Amino acid sequence: MSALFPALWADPDRPALRFGADALTYGELAGAAGALAARIGGAGRVAVWATPTARTTVAVVAALLAGIPAIPVNPRTGERELAHILGDSAPSMVLAGPEDVLPAAFAELPRIDVETQAAHLGPVPAAFAHGGVPDDSEAPALIVYTSGTTGPPKGVVLSHRAIAASLDALEEAWAWTADDVLVHALPLFHVHGLILGILGPLRRGGSVRHLGGFSVEGVARELGAGGTMLFGVPTMYHRLADAVGSDPALVRALAGARLLVSGSAALPLHDHERLTAATGRQVVERYGMTETLMLTSVRVGSGPRPGSVGLPLRGVDLRLVEEDGKEIGASDGESVGEIQVRGPNLFSAYLNRPDATAAAFDGEWFRTGDMAVRDADGSLRIVGRKATDLIKSGGYKIGAGEIENALLDHPEVREAAVTGEPDADLGERIVAWIVPADPDGPPAAADLTAHVAALLAPHKRPRTVRFLPALPRNDMGKVLKKALPGAATPDA
Structure with missing residues (x-):
């Protein structure tokens, strides 16, 4: 057995x-x-x-x-x-x-x-x-x-x-x-x-109710009929946040759940706030990869932690490192480094790829390719992927994720993605890809850049804003940044 x-x-x-x-x-x-x-x-x-x-x-x-x-x-x-x-x-x-x-x-x-x-x-x-x-x-x-x-x-x-x-x-x-x-x-x-x-659930001896396909009605029905936990991705929670204002049965069902977990990508602050305001429940975020399984999570009962993926799980050793391999000791919420991990949760190998397996490790540490900052209590905030989300602009290292969260806090933004593009003066300029809440009346690009500068810092504001009807996503709702149209017309 x-x-x-x-x-x-x-x-x-x-x-x-x-x-x-x-x-x-x-x-x-x-x-x-x-x-x-x-x-x-x-x-x-x-x-x-x-x-x-x-x-x-x-x-x-x-x-x-x-x-x-x-x-x-x-x-x-x-x-x-x-x-x-x-x-x-x-x-x-x-x-x-x-x-x-x-x-x-x-x-x-x-x-x-x-x-x-x-x-x-x-x-x-x-x-x-x-x-x-x-x-x-x-x-x-x-x-x-x-x-x-x-x-x-x-x-x-x-x-x-x-x-x-x-x-x-x-x-x-x-x-x-x-x-x-x-x-x-x-x-x-x-x-x-x-x-x-x-x-x-099978390892715990509990039970699972799978909806077959996501629907707000299905979540309300199953949580309302004895469900205690909900697992979802940000796209699902966004739809739930859209619905809580007009669906009392959904509000009761979410309020009665013991644990709401979101993963696979960052849940925007605006959706955190709408769900908590309607239900009194906090959505817990966690972080992991196929190669590592789960690495960190916000703990049950730890209080509101929007934007954080919590502390390392039991058995997981985690460090942040500079590009030259130097470990970052600071827990200042600002120093960006690549997440490297070791522990019993790691994968064994890439099948038939000893070269790729060896390249994925720095000694016994697995290179996740994800960039994060560490807060004073040791919890992590993911700021993006090293390959696509670390933007070096004007001498600063900037994570795309925090800019995306700031943009999503703007009432006229429905979806947002941030990338970097070559710039002769800055090295890279920050580009924002925006799906407006009202396609017929998108926000002014200047309003969006000012919004980010006020929430974060002036050097983190987008220098270019481009509007799209939708962002390209995979089956899990993750934005496929490499599929963003290279020929899009700048709006600012």
Whole structure:
């Protein structure tokens, strides 16, 4: 039995999962996953067609019970990227549902129908029911592919050890127990949705209600019917913030939740304030990566911390370093450095990429590529990515993230992104990409630059403002800055 799921057989009648009309108790999940595990044992790596369904959970849990790595595949992955992932990871089979239409890239792989296998192989095999297969904590559990923003996606090998360490550290930070009922609508092919949102509740012995797809109505319904926690990304919380002014049922549901968690990108201050004003609840932000799982979080009960991703989690060592590798000792809220980390939560390697694995580390420290400042209490504020969000202008090192938050605090701004562009005088000039709240009446560029200068400092004001109907985003709501139109017309 995988040590990731100590509660799997403890209470067979306890609710484990609900995806719409599909619900499984712990006993039913153990039976279905155990039966499938017996069928795929010894198969090597298996691809999982990761739709937001109960069978995706059954497939992943079965692979973990069988001691074989699972490769969750985004059903929206394009043809070229999918071919790369399958060629790189070389799965021996694909686990999918009977009605799933798989792309041609899967044509040569044996296909296992998750529901049929789970339903027809009888009761839980004895090998998995009590104790079962010894668990090697360093054995690969999941291979999760990165977004591929700087080249073909890399397969991040995550061990049982890394997953357990990260989830157990969050148990402490969030006071997460078996009594919690988690509500979320995140995709199941990445860390936030699958590891935190599905494996997290199962490790605790709690339950999860997945909405299938995000909706304000779904959040209100499930939190209002006993949900205690909500996981989401800023796009989701923005929609909730838009709705609380006119939806009393949503306000009651959010106010009754024990914990609201936002991740994957910074939640704008304006949305923090609107949600807290309406519900009395603080949204907790956390920080992590595919390669590191969770690194920091605002603790439950620590009070309002908008803009902060909190303190390092248990077992995580974290430092900020200058470009020359010198460690930054200051906790002044101003000194910007790259976040480097070490701890039991780190990935094992990039699959088939020893060169990339070696390049990602400075000795035993993993280079995250994220830039942050450290406040007096040791908590972090992320200011952007080293490659795209660190702007060197007029002799200053400036993080794009803090400027974006300032812009989002302007009432006439709906969305904002900040980048740097070459400038003969400044080195780089700050460029703001704005989606106005009113497309027919955008704010004056001068008003936006003055707004930032007043909130932050004059040298942090945008020198160029460009307006767009929408910002390019990925499935998790992160802004794709490299996809911003290079030929946009300056407005200031």
